[in-house]
Amino acid sequence: MGTSATKEAIVEAYIATVEAASPRAVQVAKLIxxxxxxxxxxxxxxxxxxxxALYVFRCDLAPELVSAFPESELVSVPIGNGDxxxxxxxxxxxIGARTxxxxxxxxxxxxxxxxxxQFYGKLFDASDTEFRALVDGLSRPAVADDLHFALxxxxxxxxxxxxxxxxxxxxxxxxxxxxxxxxxxVADMLDDAVNPFWNMPHESLVHExxxxxxxxxxxxx
Numbered sequence: 001m002g003t004s005a006t007k008e009a010i011v012e013a014y015i016a017t018v019e020a021a022s023p024r025a026v027q028v029a030k031l032i033x034x035x036x037x038x039x040x041x042x043x044x045x046x047x048x049x050x051x052x053a054l055y056v057f058r059c060d061l062a063p064e065l066v067s068a069f070p071e072s073e074l075v076s077v078p079i080g081n082g083d084x085x086x087x088x089x090x091x092x093x094x095i096g097a098r099t100x101x102x103x104x105x106x107x108x109x110x111x112x113x114x115x116x117x118q119f120y121g122k123l124f125d126a127s128d129t130e131f132r133a134l135v136d137g138l139s140r141p142a143v144a145d146d147l148h149f150a151l152x153x154x155x156x157x158x159x160x161x162x163x164x165x166x167x168x169x170x171x172x173x174x175x176x177x178x179x180x181x182x183x184x185x186v187a188d189m190l191d192d193a194v195n196p197f198w199n200m201p202h203e204s205l206v207h208e209x210x211x212x213x214x215x216x217x218x219x220x221x
Contacts, residue, residue: 007045009035014052019118023053023128047081053123054134055079060115062087064108069093075142090142098152099206103198107190109172110179117183124177136169143169150205155216164205171201 017026026049046052065088074088095101113120123131189195
């Protein structure tokens with residue numbers, strides 16, 4: 001089995017196991033035995049079993065983003081673990097001074113997870129924190145850049161910035177979780193005539209930053 005074929009075999013076996021049971025039920029030892037590969041081969045492709053999940057998620061999300069956004073608005077990073085192939089995972093769409101539009105990004109995210117609702121329904125689960133940590137870790141630097149853009153040089157204490165960063169990173173995971181649990185509403189909610197509020201969290205952020213000014217502390221004498 002070639003390197004590419006081995007990687008895809010690992011992915012397919014992983015998806016099947018998660019859909020049949022849960023991410024926690026995936027055992028690397030059992031997986032490699034079923035595939036007839038050794039442990040080193042698995043870890044050559046993926047640092048952990050949850051990195052397989054993140055790989056699948058990124059591969060499903062990327063084409064949704066590419067079809068919805070121009071390349072100039074895509075935020076991409078390499079897949080990782082020796083693979084330098086850049087894949088988009090986020091967007092930066094400016095619609096005004098210090099204002100961003102994430103409406104279409106969230107729609108892409110929802111369409112992505114609904115491709116494999118049984119698989120992602122097991123991953124986007126509050127009781128399993130390891131996958132969430134990977135999604136948050138992937139998103140956090142890009143979200144931080146967007147917060148700096150929204151601030152436009154205005155002062156914000158680091159502790160407050162960290163709170164905002166936590167909240168706006170969490171929106172990504174929580175949006176996927178919500179729609180996986182309310183799958184019957186997805187078609188209606190993707191219709192702007194029913195739900196024109198996709199960008200509301202970021203519009204609210206800009207409004208609040210304009211409304212409230214935090215004074216820089218005076219230097220100590």
